[in-house]
Amino acid sequence: xxxxxxxxxxxxxxxxxxxxDGSLSYSGGDAFAIDIDQNxxxxxxxSELAENxxxxxxxxxxxxxxxxxxxTLITISKDKDFIRMVNxxxxxxxxEIFVIPEEAxxxxxxxxxxxxxxxxxxxxxxxxxxxxxxxxxxxxMTNDFQIEMAMPDDSPLPCNFVLxxxxxxxxxxxxxxxxxxxxxxxxxxxxxxxxxxxxxxxHGFAYKYKKNDSHRVSxxxxxxxxxxxxxxxxxxxxQLICIKKMNPRHTCERAVIKPGYRATRGWVRTxxxxxxxxxxxxxxxxxxEDIKKEYGIxxxxxxxxxxxxxxxxxxxxxxxEAYSQxxxxxxxxxxxxxxxxxxxxxxxxxxxxxLFISFYASISGFKQGSRPLLFLDNxxxxxxxxxxxxxxxxxxxxxxxxxxxxxxxxxxxxxNWLWFLEQLKTALSESRxxxxxxxxxxxxxxxxxxxxxxxxxxxxxxxxxxxKLNVDLKGQFSHEARRYMLNDFYSVAxxxxxxxxxxxxxxxxxxxxxxxxxxxxxxPHHWANALFQGERYNKMNSxxxxxxxxxxxxAHEFPITQMIDEFRAKMMQSIYTRQVESREWVTTLTPSNxxxxxxxxxxxxxxxxxxxxxxxxxxxxxxxxxxxxxxNQCDCDCKIWRLTGLPCxxxxxxxxxxxxxxxxxxxxxxxxxxxxxxxxxxIQPVPNMDRMMLDDPHEGLVCVTPPPTRRTxxxxxxxxxxxxxxxxxxxQCSKCKGLGHNKKTCKAx
Numbered sequence: 001x002x003x004x005x006x007x008x009x010x011x012x013x014x015x016x017x018x019x020x021d022g023s024l025s026y027s028g029g030d031a032f033a034i035d036i037d038q039n040x041x042x043x044x045x046x047s048e049l050a051e052n053x054x055x056x057x058x059x060x061x062x063x064x065x066x067x068x069x070x071x072t073l074i075t076i077s078k079d080k081d082f083i084r085m086v087n088x089x090x091x092x093x094x095x096e097i098f099v100i101p102e103e104a105x106x107x108x109x110x111x112x113x114x115x116x117x118x119x120x121x122x123x124x125x126x127x128x129x130x131x132x133x134x135x136x137x138x139x140x141m142t143n144d145f146q147i148e149m150a151m152p153d154d155s156p157l158p159c160n161f162v163l164x165x166x167x168x169x170x171x172x173x174x175x176x177x178x179x180x181x182x183x184x185x186x187x188x189x190x191x192x193x194x195x196x197x198x199x200x201x202x203h204g205f206a207y208k209y210k211k212n213d214s215h216r217v218s219x220x221x222x223x224x225x226x227x228x229x230x231x232x233x234x235x236x237x238x239q240l241i242c243i244k245k246m247n248p249r250h251t252c253e254r255a256v257i258k259p260g261y262r263a264t265r266g267w268v269r270t271x272x273x274x275x276x277x278x279x280x281x282x283x284x285x286x287x288x289e290d291i292k293k294e295y296g297i298x299x300x301x302x303x304x305x306x307x308x309x310x311x312x313x314x315x316x317x318x319x320x321e322a323y324s325q326x327x328x329x330x331x332x333x334x335x336x337x338x339x340x341x342x343x344x345x346x347x348x349x350x351x352x353x354x355l356f357i358s359f360y361a362s363i364s365g366f367k368q369g370s371r372p373l374l375f376l377d378n379x380x381x382x383x384x385x386x387x388x389x390x391x392x393x394x395x396x397x398x399x400x401x402x403x404x405x406x407x408x409x410x411x412x413x414x415x416n417w418l419w420f421l422e423q424l425k426t427a428l429s430e431s432r433x434x435x436x437x438x439x440x441x442x443x444x445x446x447x448x449x450x451x452x453x454x455x456x457x458x459x460x461x462x463x464x465x466x467x468k469l470n471v472d473l474k475g476q477f478s479h480e481a482r483r484y485m486l487n488d489f490y491s492v493a494x495x496x497x498x499x500x501x502x503x504x505x506x507x508x509x510x511x512x513x514x515x516x517x518x519x520x521x522x523x524p525h526h527w528a529n530a531l532f533q534g535e536r537y538n539k540m541n542s543x544x545x546x547x548x549x550x551x552x553x554x555a556h557e558f559p560i561t562q563m564i565d566e567f568r569a570k571m572m573q574s575i576y577t578r579q580v581e582s583r584e585w586v587t588t589l590t591p592s593n594x595x596x597x598x599x600x601x602x603x604x605x606x607x608x609x610x611x612x613x614x615x616x617x618x619x620x621x622x623x624x625x626x627x628x629x630x631x632n633q634c635d636c637d638c639k640i641w642r643l644t645g646l647p648c649x650x651x652x653x654x655x656x657x658x659x660x661x662x663x664x665x666x667x668x669x670x671x672x673x674x675x676x677x678x679x680x681x682x683i684q685p686v687p688n689m690d691r692m693m694l695d696d697p698h699e700g701l702v703c704v705t706p707p708p709t710r711r712t713x714x715x716x717x718x719x720x721x722x723x724x725x726x727x728x729x730x731x732q733c734s735k736c737k738g739l740g741h742n743k744k745t746c747k748a749x
Contacts, residue, residue, distance in 0.1 A: 042081075178195040185235075217232050230247075268303070271291065273315060276311055287304040287307070319559045341423065352560075353707070355408045369396075369675060370396065370674075374392050375438070376436055378412050412442045413443055436448050436456055436457070437542050440465075460522075460523070463542075466490070492508070607621045607653040
């Protein structure tokens with residue numbers, strides 16, 4: 001077992017002085033030597049000191065220097081600190097311990113070198129690690145000792161301090177042999193520099209470049225007089241980088257590492273690249289925590305965020321260069337998916353303006369198997385150059401999302417909606433009258449009417465109407481009143497008959513004439529089921545496809561060409577999945593519609609049908625006492641048949657009387673056949689952009705530059721989808737019953 005010689009110095013008769021290199025020296029005082037080993041306890045050690053110096057056990061303070069370092073005094077206050085001292089000095093043979101009585105400690109505190117903190121914990125400053133040569137290092141090396149004198153930011157650390165502790169040694173150990181010596185080869189200088197940085201981290205030294213250009217890199221140890229050197233240059237016969245010279249010997253004891261030296265963006269970028277491949281949504285906060293946990297290095301949020309941006313751009317490609325690839329990707333989309341529409345426009349300065357894409361599989365699927373119903377919505381893109389995605393989606397027979405077209409524009413304006421709808425109309429060439437479920441703001445109301453004229457119906461999005469109602473009437477009503485009002489507003493919208501519509505409207509009027517007037521002025525013939533003239537299939541909201549918004553959230557920060565390809569891949573996978581799924585169905589209707597029809601058939605069994613008058617049948621029973629069914633017009637008083645496309649129970653009772661099958665009266669858009677037609681075509685892959693640019697450079701294509709808009713500072717705002725009846729409770733005074741304050745701040749007398 002190793003034995004250390006301790007030189008114990010009594011500090012009662014002397015003081016510390018600062019010499020020219022910034023180190024501390026001690027003048028005066030008595031001293032004697034003690035032999036210790038790992039079995040020596042702190043109590044026994046202090047007892048021997050007290051006996052020799054005549055101090056009390058509880059009135060002395062013990063401090064020591066690390067071997068080779070005369071700048072940092074460390075206090076020994078408990079057994080664990082004593083064991084650390086033994087381990088730290090295991091290779092040094094001797095260690096000086098300063099025994100300071102209580103009165104001397106107070107006296108000399110004022111003459112120690114100034115620092116930003118007179119007591120700096122290891123977690124705030126540096127984290128200790130034990131040199132590999134030490135014996136008997138404990139596993140439990142917690143950061144609970146204190147350093148009396150914090151070093152300035154530019155002062156070197158001792159060889160034993162390498163910014164990582166024993167817990168982090170395993171993570172760095174893998175880098176010890178990334179550089180092996182002369183004749184080792186690398187693909188690029190970047191790869192060599194990354195390896196060099198990892199090597200220095202693992203071996204605990206800092207370095208500086210003597211030469212660093214595109215032909216040669218020459219590096220030396222940063223310590224004065226240390227012979228460690230390495231030189232790498234490009235091989236004349238290949239483009240590989242080869243280590244030509246290397247002196248692996250250090251004489252500096254690696255004592256020149258500064259705090260934070262390892263936390264360079266390049267180093268963190270190297271660490272992050274592999275992790276970002278597996279976890280694209282890796283958050284800066286998690287990055288900082290993992291770097292500290294694995295490597296013992298503290299990063300702030302901004303450092304982690306910037307390193308992530310650099311690593312992501314290296315993985316995904318340049319945002320700027322992606323815009324120059326737009327003409328080529330549009331050509332390749334049309335080439336690999338014949339019949340597709342892919343077009344873009346630029347501004348006068350050749351900067352990007354707008355992009356529209358609609359794949360042939362989407363165009364064909366909408367025309368062959370979809371209801372003439374489209375949902376228009378937008379999603380904010382939080383990429384480097386921002387932008388907004390405009391999207392038109394349809395609903396399949398199972399109410400699954402079916403993207404028809406999308407565009408990327410600079411902002412949501414009437415001009416951009418006009419352009420998008422014009423491109424959409426050209427792509428679809430649709431003879432059917434289309435119902436658009438969309439917002440009525442941001443120019444959409446005028447754009448739909450202007451582009452489609454009488455060939456379309458515009459159904460206002462109920463959710464956005466409810467939000468506007470809540471905002472416009474905010475502050476006038478209590479929380480309970482607004483909740484009742486909102487429920488009545490939904491009743492007005494979903495009422496299938498004029499009687500139900502007017503009944504719910506009167507309920508609103510009884511709460512507030514202002515709210516009643518607001519509803520009347522909001523053009524209910526565009527959103528109320530009882531008054532709407534088009535076919536909206538009981539779809540009330542434009543944010544229909546939640547799957548699509550999840551696609552956007554996963555890809556919105558990609559460069560524009562990669563974002564496009566990500567959407568294409570998602571759409572391709574969705575179409576293929578539903579193709580396979582629909583092949584297994586053996587019923588006439590799709591599974592969910594088959595289930596709905598069977599429920600209506602069960603309800604019809606208790607209904608009675610009277611003798612017809614022409615095509616009109618009277619049905620008795622059920623929730624309403626009497627219902628009139630027009631079998632030729634596929635209509636019923638309850639309006640459910642007209643709204644859903646499936647016969648209601650009243651209609652099924654009549655259909656049974658005339659001895660026909662209910663399936664004959666179901667909308668063809670709800671059948672398995674229509675579902676299969678909708679997903680009959682597939683979206684084909686588009687070749688890799690980077691490879692195309694290298695292998696097949698195209699001449700004569702328009703040069704597109706990024707738009708002038710850049711991402712604004714602050715946290716990005718994402719489109720939130722919340723429940724329709726979400727209303728925040730407003731503060732109400734219990735004294736005056738007013739809104740917006742409580743009784744403590746009430747000004748009423």
